[in-house]
Amino acid sequence: MSDAKKVMITVRKPPHGSIYVHEAIEVMFIVASFGLDLSVVFIDDGVLALKTGQDTKELGIKGFMASIGAFMDFEVTKVYVDRQSLEDRNMSEADLAFIGEDETTEQPVRPTILDSSAIAALMAEQQSLMAL
Amino acid sequence: MSDAKKVMITVRKPPHGSIYVHEAIEVMFIVASFGLDLSVVFIDDGVLALKTGQDTKELGIKGFMASIGAFMDFEVTKVYVDRQSLEDRNMSEADLAFIGEDETTEQPVRPTILDSSAIAALMAEQQSLMAL
Amino acid sequence: MLHTLNKSPFSHTSLENCLRFIKPDDVLLLLEDGVYAATRGTSRSHLIEQALQNGHVFAMQADLKARGLTDLIDGVQLADYDKFVELLEQHSSHAWR
Amino acid sequence: MLHTLNKSPFSHTSLENCLRFIKPDDVLLLLEDGVYAATRGTSRSHLIEQALQNGHVFAMQADLKARGLTDLIDGVQLADYDKFVELLEQHSSHAWR
Amino acid sequence: MKFTLLILDGPYNHAASDSAYQTAQAMLRRGHDIRGVFFYHDGVYNVSNASDPPQDDRNIPQRWSALGAQNIDMVVCIAAAKRRGITNELLVPNTRISGLGQLATMIIESDRLVVFGD
Amino acid sequence: MKFTLLILDGPYNHAASDSAYQTAQAMLRRGHDIRGVFFYHDGVYNVSNASDPPQDDRNIPQRWSALGAQNIDMVVCIAAAKRRGITNELLVPNTRISGLGQLATMIIESDRLVVFGD
Numbered sequence: 001m002s003d004a005k006k007v008m009i010t011v012r013k014p015p016h017g018s019i020y021v022h023e024a025i026e027v028m029f030i031v032a033s034f035g036l037d038l039s040v041v042f043i044d045d046g047v048l049a050l051k052t053g054q055d056t057k058e059l060g061i062k063g064f065m066a067s068i069g070a071f072m073d074f075e076v077t078k079v080y081v082d083r084q085s086l087e088d089r090n091m092s093e094a095d096l097a098f099i100g101e102d103e104t105t106e107q108p109v110r111p112t113i114l115d116s117s118a119i120a121a122l123m124a125e126q127q128s129l130m131a132l
Numbered sequence: 133m134s135d136a137k138k139v140m141i142t143v144r145k146p147p148h149g150s151i152y153v154h155e156a157i158e159v160m161f162i163v164a165s166f167g168l169d170l171s172v173v174f175i176d177d178g179v180l181a182l183k184t185g186q187d188t189k190e191l192g193i194k195g196f197m198a199s200i201g202a203f204m205d206f207e208v209t210k211v212y213v214d215r216q217s218l219e220d221r222n223m224s225e226a227d228l229a230f231i232g233e234d235e236t237t238e239q240p241v242r243p244t245i246l247d248s249s250a251i252a253a254l255m256a257e258q259q260s261l262m263a264l
Numbered sequence: 265m266l267h268t269l270n271k272s273p274f275s276h277t278s279l280e281n282c283l284r285f286i287k288p289d290d291v292l293l294l295l296e297d298g299v300y301a302a303t304r305g306t307s308r309s310h311l312i313e314q315a316l317q318n319g320h321v322f323a324m325q326a327d328l329k330a331r332g333l334t335d336l337i338d339g340v341q342l343a344d345y346d347k348f349v350e351l352l353e354q355h356s357s358h359a360w361r
Numbered sequence: 362m363l364h365t366l367n368k369s370p371f372s373h374t375s376l377e378n379c380l381r382f383i384k385p386d387d388v389l390l391l392l393e394d395g396v397y398a399a400t401r402g403t404s405r406s407h408l409i410e411q412a413l414q415n416g417h418v419f420a421m422q423a424d425l426k427a428r429g430l431t432d433l434i435d436g437v438q439l440a441d442y443d444k445f446v447e448l449l450e451q452h453s454s455h456a457w458r
Numbered sequence: 459m460k461f462t463l464l465i466l467d468g469p470y471n472h473a474a475s476d477s478a479y480q481t482a483q484a485m486l487r488r489g490h491d492i493r494g495v496f497f498y499h500d501g502v503y504n505v506s507n508a509s510d511p512p513q514d515d516r517n518i519p520q521r522w523s524a525l526g527a528q529n530i531d532m533v534v535c536i537a538a539a540k541r542r543g544i545t546n547e548l549l550v551p552n553t554r555i556s557g558l559g560q561l562a563t564m565i566i567e568s569d570r571l572v573v574f575g576d
Numbered sequence: 577m578k579f580t581l582l583i584l585d586g587p588y589n590h591a592a593s594d595s596a597y598q599t600a601q602a603m604l605r606r607g608h609d610i611r612g613v614f615f616y617h618d619g620v621y622n623v624s625n626a627s628d629p630p631q632d633d634r635n636i637p638q639r640w641s642a643l644g645a646q647n648i649d650m651v652v653c654i655a656a657a658k659r660r661g662i663t664n665e666l667l668v669p670n671t672r673i674s675g676l677g678q679l680a681t682m683i684i685e686s687d688r689l690v691v692f693g694d
Binding site for chain 1: 680
């Protein structure tokens, strides 16, 4: 994996008003399955896609909460959230959906919250960045 | 004309990054030709569509400066611009393109700048409002 | 007048721009991503708090549920599509997109 | 890093959000409606003035001409598509949309 | 009351199309007439018969077609459709391509216009 | 250098498609290889052969087709295309429909990815 190309997917759109997040998740699963070194970062309204308790039934559209819960199963393991974006939206770590379970402890895992400077540093390491 | 239904078209998108303004102008010409009592209001980034000196040749797309200059010829005569939107963009009346000539004085005519409260009052009079 | 708004207040300036054109007793209906504006304690909550001082604010329930939003600003009323149509019967509408 | 930005700073918050992720010596390239951010004396000019203190800012010339923009903030450099590709040769890029 | 709906953005990509459909259904439930639905800008993509969504998803063009079957005039703007590649052959049943004049006529013959778009 | 372009929004409606094309031309002028162009989200509308723009306007699908004729791999995402009604029959020459795996492959085989979208 250390030789694998580093690829980042950034999600900055809110969910459900458009299909961007839904289709972004499809890309994550494929890119991860090709053995690329994938990081996924939720910034700005993108953090809203990770909110717990979303229920799209009444809207008549398919949601993606199940897909988010399966991130780690599909090898989407490096999942980051911008701290400032959370704060602006009155969200805390507890509002973030689980993305899978830790293999050894079997504890549910949430995305990792990072400061923007840490995200910027991560961006600089990437070979390709996909804003979806 | 006093019996004609009052219709307002609002333009709030900037020009050229998307086709919205271009296609909005096509609607203006048709609606005016059907004898509806049309008001057109440029708000927010919509005011940028009226800026003088736009030249889309290098971009390889058709512009619409000629259409704006023909507004009055096509009976699009009630054309308003939001004052605050202009000020936010460092634009003044002199930056606005002409929309035709006054029939009697033959002087070139610019859109009319209004305060938002005047625009809100105008909105309230309309039977149909089209945000394009 | 009924003003409809479907954009997130965090990514778009549509809401703050729209507020300049709302008159007393006008109604603002939030739908799609616009419902994020109805949530409490955010960096943009003051915009809807301001709108509520002038008139009524509704948020579409189906859109709130889809987004997991439950902690709403006091005074925001819930609407379903039948309520939306009732508002459309009473008012001409402008879509702030 | 090269950051590209194609949204008006008046209608979208993309530019102010993007600035939090620009490191010293990063490059910001404004294209499409993003070039409105390069104009002087507007309610959003401070954003590009801030970006210029950290690194380079380019604006696409064809987009500026199309929009009739001539009064640019000091320090903003002009780019054509060949210059854009030259920047892409030198940097990985992220598109702020 | 007589309503006209103007739809400005494409299906699936933006919720505008879904909101418009739900609103149309509520209008009919409440006993109103819908004079017409007009598709403009990227809205013209709403009525393509080539759309083939996943089995477990809604079929947006079919929904509009079913609304058209209820004697509601479903019109796609010809100029917007031509540049975007929506032709007569691609239309779902009960929809038609025509000019912007149809939108003007719908407005004249309606009490209310409601706009949906991104 | 080897580039891949990812195009996320539709033709005519958004300038993203035009910017991408101009950038691709400049890449070729400067002697680079373009490993591929991948169309996703509403970007899939870019390559419809049913598009019929006004005579005095650019023909965006034809431009992409001409780029494809220069041995550049032009791929439309099948999942995005299906729901939006872009089928094999509707493709301009020198473009093809395939899965997201092609995008992953393009990224693996390129030095740089450049994204264009609304």
